[in-house]
Every structure is written in structure tokens, then in C-alpha cells.
Amino acid sequence: MGQRVIMLVDMNAFYASVHQAMDPSLQGKPVIVAGDPDKRHGIILAKSYECKKYAKLATGMPLWEAKALIPHAIVVKAQMDLYVNYSAHINEILHGFTPLVESFSIDESFLDVSGCEKLFGNPLEIAKKIQNKIMHEAGIPCSIGIGANKLCAKQAADFKKPMGISTLWPHEIKEKLWPLPVKELFGVGSRLERRMHLLGIKTIGDLANFDTRILKSRFGVVGLYLWRCANGIDDGPVDPYSLDTAKSIGHQLTLPRDYIGFEEIATAIFDISELVGARVRAGKYIGRTINLNLRDSDLFYYSWSRTLREPTDLTEEIYQAAVTLMTDVWPQWRPVRMVGVSLSNLVPKSAVQLECFSKREKMGTINAVVDVLRESYGKNCVLRGRSLLPEGLFR
Numbered sequence: 001m002g003q004r005v006i007m008l009v010d011m012n013a014f015y016a017s018v019h020q021a022m023d024p025s026l027q028g029k030p031v032i033v034a035g036d037p038d039k040r041h042g043i044i045l046a047k048s049y050e051c052k053k054y055a056k057l058a059t060g061m062p063l064w065e066a067k068a069l070i071p072h073a074i075v076v077k078a079q080m081d082l083y084v085n086y087s088a089h090i091n092e093i094l095h096g097f098t099p100l101v102e103s104f105s106i107d108e109s110f111l112d113v114s115g116c117e118k119l120f121g122n123p124l125e126i127a128k129k130i131q132n133k134i135m136h137e138a139g140i141p142c143s144i145g146i147g148a149n150k151l152c153a154k155q156a157a158d159f160k161k162p163m164g165i166s167t168l169w170p171h172e173i174k175e176k177l178w179p180l181p182v183k184e185l186f187g188v189g190s191r192l193e194r195r196m197h198l199l200g201i202k203t204i205g206d207l208a209n210f211d212t213r214i215l216k217s218r219f220g221v222v223g224l225y226l227w228r229c230a231n232g233i234d235d236g237p238v239d240p241y242s243l244d245t246a247k248s249i250g251h252q253l254t255l256p257r258d259y260i261g262f263e264e265i266a267t268a269i270f271d272i273s274e275l276v277g278a279r280v281r282a283g284k285y286i287g288r289t290i291n292l293n294l295r296d297s298d299l300f301y302y303s304w305s306r307t308l309r310e311p312t313d314l315t316e317e318i319y320q321a322a323v324t325l326m327t328d329v330w331p332q333w334r335p336v337r338m339v340g341v342s343l344s345n346l347v348p349k350s351a352v353q354l355e356c357f358s359k360r361e362k363m364g365t366i367n368a369v370v371d372v373l374r375e376s377y378g379k380n381c382v383l384r385g386r387s388l389l390p391e392g393l394f395r
């Protein structure tokens with residue numbers, strides 16, 4: 001078997017690029033995406049590449065401060081449902097090249113194109129065709145990293161933006177990866193960077209050649225994991241069902257900013273539970289096990305599950321179980337960058353005796369009516385009050 005060919009397709013300035021694709025008059029102009037442009041206390045969620053030359057402009061900055069830096073910037077309101085739709089369309093394009101597509105976040109997807117050379121050309125040719133097709137059909141620029149595994153593809157995608165195509169093959173790791181600051185390694189956040197600097201680890205190469213016994217004693221299994229990453233070692237497959245456990249339905253989403261505190265995180269969990277509940281009901285399933293997945297600001301991934309006494313397809317029960325998991329295991333102070341919720345241990349709904357005249361039956365009826373309305377008139381025709389909070393994802 002030959003060397004695997006893995007790609008990471010990374011949409012450039014995704015939120016802002018979506019608005020520029022929707023409105024050609026915004027192209028070539030500095031675009032700022034904010035939570036609520038009508039409020040001076042709103043914050044920056046994203047910015048177009050035309051804003052990049054203003055080094056002090058940063059995501060999370062108060063909108064009034066950003067406008068002082070770039071008075072001529074065009075501010076648009078974030079529309080998460082629009083970004084989700086664009087992300088789904090782009091993944092459909094990627095499936096035209098390979099069935100092995102794994103959504104890593106709303107603006108990033110892994111592809112395994114091993115063996116596709118006879119159909120589409122060598123890896124660089126495949127990447128160029130993907131890049132051109134996304135730009136032509138969706139109007140979104142992207143950068144693509146190519147490597148023998150997911151980690152190297154992810155690192156390579158950051159080498160050149162926007163509209164870059166870069167490789168990180170095993171023989172290129174020492175030259176391309178090792179000279180970079182250790183903070184550029186996937187999984188190393190600011191806290192880990194400071195702790196590594198205390199050990200004299202300043203570059204990825206320093207980490208790759210460091211004593212693994214010391215790394216394990218200082219950082220535990222995380223230290224060994226990062227040592228493997230620094231050496232370009234990653235055996236993980238590209239999994240189109242990465243959120244699924246055996247027979248499950250789920251959804252994950254990278255948040256527009258880091259959420260901190262139970263109230264903010266719970267609002268995101270609620271909106272994602274809405275999507276999961278609708279998909280479960282559309283498939284005519286019910287399930288017993290709720291799975292909650294969170295990724296923190298240092299990009300570490302955590303997962304927990306809880307099995308219910310009775311199977312369900314109700315949004316309210318999916319949410320309640322997921323948010324209970326969150327409050328049980330997650331520190332209030334720890335930021336969350338990505339939220340995923342799934343329902344597993346599924347069985348056909350027709351196989352279960354339904355309760356009549358119960359509160360659950362009434363909730364089921366309400367859920368079914370809302371599903372029909374949204375299918376007919378759009379996802380935002382009916383919104384729950386919680387989704388209208390500033391942290392809501394699909395307003």
C-alpha cells in the first residue's frame with residue numbers, strides 16, 4: 001500500500017468571505033462580522049483579509065475600538081445559519097472528490113484522496129481543482145494542506161493563506177515544521193507554550209527532540225501526544241462519522257468566539273440540540289444515550305455520555321441531559337471553542353410504545369409541529385426564546 005494522501009481544506013476568513021460571496025459590493029473591502037452592529041458594546045467575531053493589514057485589529061475586540069482603527073470598515077451582523085448552509089454546500093463539493101470527508105469544524109474539512117490520482121491527477125492537481133471548484137461554485141477562498149496524515153495536512157494548511165496550497169510530507173518535517181515556534185503546533189495553547197518555555201522548548205524542533213520521560217512527568221499523556229505531533233506522527237483515519245458512535249445522530253459546531261460560563265455554553269448546547277432533535281425525528285428514531293463533546297481554547301477535545309432511563313427524540317430532553325453533563329464535568333472558567341451533541345443507541349420509533357396524554361406526548365407534538373413549520377418556511381420561522389440570546393447560534 002502506498003503513502004496516504006490526506007488534505008485539510010480550510011476556508012479563508014470564512015464568515016466574512018460568506019458575506020462577500022453573497023454581496024459582491026463587499027469584495028475587496030474591509031469587512032467586520034460582529035454579534036450586533038447596532039450596539040456599541042458588540043464585539044468582532046471575524047474579519048476579512050482586507051482587515052489583516054491592521055495588526056492591532058483582533059477577534060474579540062469591542063466594535064467601537066475596531067471602528068476607531070478602521071473607520072471605513074463595513075460591519076455586518078453574524079448569521080450562523082447562513083454559515084452552516086455554506087459549510088454544508090462546500091462539503092457536498094468535497095464529496096465529489098472522495099467519500100472520505102470529515103468535517104473538523106464549520107470551516108475546515110479533512111479529505112482522504114488516497115488512490116484518487118487516476119481520477120483527478122497528482123495531489124497538487126487535486127488540491128487546485130478543489131480550490132477552483134469551491135471558489136467557482138461557492139465564491140469562498142480556501143487554503144489546502146497536504147500530507148501523509150491529518151496532523152501534517154492541518155499544519156500545512158496554515159503555511160500559506162489565503163488561497164495557498166502547501167505540503168508537509170514526512171521528508172519535509174525537519175525543514176518546514178521544526179523551525180516554527182512551538183505555539184504553532186496544533187494543540188499548544190498559550191498556557192502550554194509558557195510551561196514549555198520554562199523547559200527551554202522554544203520551537204517545534206525543540207519539542208520533537210526533547211526527552212519524552214520529562215515530557216510525560218510534566219504534562220502527562222498530553223506531553224507524549226504533543227511529542228508525537230512535533231514529529232509528524234498521527235495514525236488517525238479520516239472518519240466521515242467522527243461524531244457518531246454506534247448508530248448515532250449528532251452535530252458539532254465551532255463557536256463564533258470562545259464561550260465562557262455555563263449560561264453561554266448552555267445556549268450553544270440548546271441550539272445544537274435543536275438540530276440533533278430535528279434530525280432524529282426526521283429519521284424516525286429515538287435514542288437513549290446523550291453524548292456531549294467540547295473542545296477548549298487550547299484545542300483539546302473532551303467527550304462524555306449519559307444513558308437515559310427512557311429513549312427519546314425530544315429536543316428538551318436531549319438538551320437537558322447534555323447541559324447536565326456540562327455542569328457536572330466542565331469548570332465554569334474554562335473557555336469552549338467547539339460544541340458537539342449526539343444521540344446514540346438508536347432504535348426505530350415505531351418499535352416503542354408511546355405514552356398517551358403525558359407531558360412527553362405534548363412536547364412531542366410541539367416538536368413535530370415546529371419541524372413541519374421549519375421545513376415549510378425556513379429554519380428561523382419559529383425560534384425559541386433562548387435562541388434569541390446574544391450567544392444564540394442560529395438567529
